[in-house]
Structures are given as C-alpha cells and as structure tokens.
Amino acid sequence: MKNFNLSLQAQEKAKERIPGMTQLLSKRPDMFSQGVWPAYYSKASGSQVWDLDGNQYTDMSISAIGACVLGYNDPDVDGAVIKAIQNGVASSLNCYEEIQLAELLCEIHPWADMVRYARTGGEAMAVAVRIARASTGRDKIAFCGYHGWHDWYLAANLKTDNALEGHLIPGLEPAGVPSQLSGTALPFGYNKPEELEKILAQNKGEIAAVVMEPIRNIHPEDGFLNKVKELAKEAGAVFVFDEISAGFRICPGGSHLILGCEPDMAVFSKAIGNGYPMSAIIGKKSVMEAAQKTFISSTNWTERVGPAAALATIQKFIKNNVHEHLVDLGTRIQTGWQNAAEKTGLKVHCGGIPPLSHFNFEEEDPLSLKALHIQQMRDEGFLASNIYYSMFAHTFEEVDKYLEATTRSFETIAEAMEKGDVHERMEGRKSGTGFKRIT
Structure with missing residues (x-):
C-alpha cells in the first residue's frame, strides 16, 4: 500500500x-x-x-x-545551463546567447526580422500586445483562444462572465482589472471569420491587433488563417500568432510554418526552454521597432539561463x-x-x-x-x-x-x-x- x-x-x-x-x-x-x-x-x-x-x-x-x-x-539542456551558471548567470554586460537565439529564431522563421524576450508566456503576450498598440496607436484587441492572465486579456470578461467561454478556460474572474478596459478585448470564434469581420466593422480604425492561436484542439478550415490575416491587414491591425502551446510540437518552429500562414508577430514560450523560464516575441521589423516607442524593460529578461536553455532545446529538437x-x-x-x-x-x-x-x-x-x-x-x-x-x-x-x-x-x-x-x-x-x- x-x-x-x-x-x-x-x-x-x-x-x-x-x-x-x-x-x-x-x-x-x-x-x-x-x-x-x-x-x-x-x-x-x-x-x-x-x-x-x-x-x-x-x-x-x-x-x-x-x-x-x-x-x-534533459542532459543536453541541463548541461548548457550548468555551463551558463558556471560562467556567470548575469553581469553588468549582456549575454551573447540572446543574439545567437535571435538569429536562430529568425533563421527558422524567415519572415521575422527582430526578437524581444521575456521569461513567461503570459508576459510575452502582454509585450506583443503593447508593441502592437505602440505600432498602431490604437487600443482595442480582437482575439481568439487563450492568452494568459494579464489585464489586456481578462478585460474581455469585464461586465460579463462568459466572454471567454469557448476560449479554453471559462469563468475567469476579472477582479482587479480596471473597469475602464471594458470593451478593449473582443473575442471571436475559431474557424468563424464572420465574427471577426463583425468586430472590425463595429470598431473601424480602433483595432490594434488580431491575436490568435494558429491551432489548438482542431485544425483550421481551408482558408481560415489567411482570411483572418487578410482581414487584419485591411483593418490596419497587427496580426499576432500565439505559439506558446503549439509551437515546436508539430514542426521545428511555429505551427504556422506548416499551416501556410505568416503573421506579423509570433510569441513562443513553454517548449523552447524545456522547463526553464524563457519566452520570445519575434516579428517583422516594421512592427517590432515600435518597442522603442514605449517602455518594455526588465532586469531578469537579461539573465543567461533562459537563452542558453532555449538554444540547447531548439538545437536538440531540430537535430532529432x-x-x-x-x-x-x-x-x-x-x-x-x-x-x-x-x-x-x-x-x-x-x-x-x-x-x-x-x-x-x-x-x-x-x-x-x-x-x-x-x-x-x-x-x-x-x-x-x-x-x-x-x-x-x-x-x-x-x-x-x-x-x-x-x-x-x-x-x-x-x-x-x-x-x-x-x-x-x-x-x-x-x-x-x-x-x-x-x-
């Protein structure tokens, strides 16, 4: 017993x-x-x-x-991390691994030009949304799927308790989220482009980004992802893929690589660090440079363990x-x-x-x-x-x-x-x- x-x-x-x-x-x-x-x-x-x-x-x-x-x-990832620790996790200078990782991510995703880092998926999504808002000068986000705990996302449940029903986790309470954010996060259903069209029509010139998981529980219907991309482009919104769950599971990189649709930005976490805290926001230069218009900065985003783990994880993933x-x-x-x-x-x-x-x-x-x-x-x-x-x-x-x-x-x-x-x-x-x- x-x-x-x-x-x-x-x-x-x-x-x-x-x-x-x-x-x-x-x-x-x-x-x-x-x-x-x-x-x-x-x-x-x-x-x-x-x-x-x-x-x-x-x-x-x-x-x-x-x-x-x-x-x-994993011995290969842990070995890379141990070496990074032995050589100093942090200093007054930056770790070179963050450049190596940026080059590797952009090599895997040729449509992307630049990379920013965080250490968790939820905060990386918040960074992506901030960059999109800075790039467009707009406030509202149209989204599909689950994207974390931050205010921008939970705002969907202000003044309602079921906006996130069907987006993985129902019943998420927005207590503590400023009521002024009500109406800034607008959900649409997967494989339902008509719902996004309605949101865009009702909020002309106000949508900063269209955020979605390219795949989760079901496959996209023919043309769905590219239809969303087309609608986002017509609306002048940044098109963002959340690859935190699906990324590096069905191909070496974002799932969008085999689904045939390139975004303006993509967010990774989970699998890229094999358990070590690491996340990445990759994107086109025209969008990513807006990160310099706003303040996005953190001491612990400069430590060495996360990038070292991600490099070892991705390299092993590709090799095997x-x-x-x-x-x-x-x-x-x-x-x-x-x-x-x-x-x-x-x-x-x-x-x-x-x-x-x-x-x-x-x-x-x-x-x-x-x-x-x-x-x-x-x-x-x-x-x-x-x-x-x-x-x-x-x-x-x-x-x-x-x-x-x-x-x-x-x-x-x-x-x-x-x-x-x-x-x-x-x-x-x-x-x-x-x-x-x-x-």
Whole structure:
C-alpha cells in the first residue's frame, strides 16, 4: 500500500500560505482530484517523477504543462545551463546567447526580422500586445483562444462572465482589472471569420491587433488563417500568432510554418526552454521597432539561463526531429483511448493535435469519472489525467503499458457505473473544471 501522507500534508500547508495553493491553475490538485493527486515532486528525470513520499510515477499527463518537450532533467539542456551558471548567470554586460537565439529564431522563421524576450508566456503576450498598440496607436484587441492572465486579456470578461467561454478556460474572474478596459478585448470564434469581420466593422480604425492561436484542439478550415490575416491587414491591425502551446510540437518552429500562414508577430514560450523560464516575441521589423516607442524593460529578461536553455532545446529538437516522435506518440495515445472506450462501452470523446491530446467522458457526472480514472492510474504507477502532452523522453513501451493500464481503469469505471458506486470508490474529490476558488 503506497503512502501519500507527506504529499497530502504539503497541500494543507500550501492552502494556509499560498492563495490558490499553487502558482498555476493547471497544476492545482483540485483540477485533478484533491486528496488523490500528489501535487508536489521531489525529483524528476526523463519521464519519471517522484513525489514527496518517494512514490515513483511514469508521467503520462501534462508534462509540466507542455514545457518539458524533451523530458525532465534533459542532459543536453541541463548541461548548457550548468555551463551558463558556471560562467556567470548575469553581469553588468549582456549575454551573447540572446543574439545567437535571435538569429536562430529568425533563421527558422524567415519572415521575422527582430526578437524581444521575456521569461513567461503570459508576459510575452502582454509585450506583443503593447508593441502592437505602440505600432498602431490604437487600443482595442480582437482575439481568439487563450492568452494568459494579464489585464489586456481578462478585460474581455469585464461586465460579463462568459466572454471567454469557448476560449479554453471559462469563468475567469476579472477582479482587479480596471473597469475602464471594458470593451478593449473582443473575442471571436475559431474557424468563424464572420465574427471577426463583425468586430472590425463595429470598431473601424480602433483595432490594434488580431491575436490568435494558429491551432489548438482542431485544425483550421481551408482558408481560415489567411482570411483572418487578410482581414487584419485591411483593418490596419497587427496580426499576432500565439505559439506558446503549439509551437515546436508539430514542426521545428511555429505551427504556422506548416499551416501556410505568416503573421506579423509570433510569441513562443513553454517548449523552447524545456522547463526553464524563457519566452520570445519575434516579428517583422516594421512592427517590432515600435518597442522603442514605449517602455518594455526588465532586469531578469537579461539573465543567461533562459537563452542558453532555449538554444540547447531548439538545437536538440531540430537535430532529432523531435516533432515526429511527439506526433507519433500522441497519435498512438488517441487511438488507444478510443480502443479502450470501445472495449469497455464507455462514451469517450478524443481530441486535440496529437502532441497535445485530451479525452472527455461523455457520461453522467464526467468529473467524478475523471477523478476515479486519475486514482486508478496513480495506483498503477502513472501520473495520468484526461490530458496527454507528449515528451521526447516517452517511449513506445511506456505508451503501451500506459494504454494497458488505461483499459483496466476504464473497465473499473464501467463496472462502477453499472453498480452505481462511483463515489464510494473515490478517495478524493471530483475533478474541478474552469477557474474556481479552493475552499
């Protein structure tokens, strides 16, 4: 019988000292199953994670929210970081790695001329929006998809509670966002260019940027991305791709490279640093030079670890055609989920691009079923939810073992549904959804 005492005690301590328990909504234990999900780790290497109680798991879940595209504790990336640390993380001068990384990013994306850096995806998106506003002299942003926690984005939910419904996370509260920003962030639906046309018509000459993820859960319909680009150009708005999630997963670089649509700016984070804080805003010179019209500056954006990690990560990604392995893994996972569902008679919907796969139970009380699945998989030695983000460190042998365990879990769930004792089998709470306070 595994012991989880230290892991669960740590969560109680965290609730007392850290509002919301964690720094990231997607890592809160109630997003999985509070009382079951271990929440804290002592070490991680490759695809393996150890919790505070010493339990070892194969991580087939969120892979550090997609940040560790190569795997945990990657020797090549960590080696580059160690060298950077040994030579000094920061000084009164700038690190040369930031120039090398800028040249590499522009080489991969020939349409781009210039690069600015931050250390997280959300702040990089805020930088991109600031540059777009400075470039155009306008205030309003039309957007599609999820783009972080900053005021410019959450302003969409001022005076309403459902503007961000359908943009990944519903129910995000805009408390603390100035009410004067109401009406400055205007959402349109993916594959619905007519909604963007309406926004542009109603806000002529006022839209600074059109911001969107080029791909996430579904593929763009023929002509959709270039239609958005055309509409943005006609409106005099900067066209921005948020590649924070999709970038460096289906090709070496932004997903837009194989989707056939070039933006004015693109934002990267997550995968480019393999877990180290790093983000980049790349773009055309005509737009990027507007960064000098405004004040965008931070001491910690000049440290050396982030660029060193990004250079090593991207170089390894290209050398090993990592994207091919990520796609193959995700494709096998989605097929395995579907097979397990068919075998057990559960109604399950699978989706997402292969490296960012997910499934949902289409049964009564799906969040309790998800929690029971997490519990079953934990007891089988897997960190697993209804999401799978592939890593280069994952092997097909691990995938096969994971899918065998998934089938057993689905069998248990089907049996529990038939007997009507799902809740009696659950050790923790049902999974949360969206943005909720921990009480």
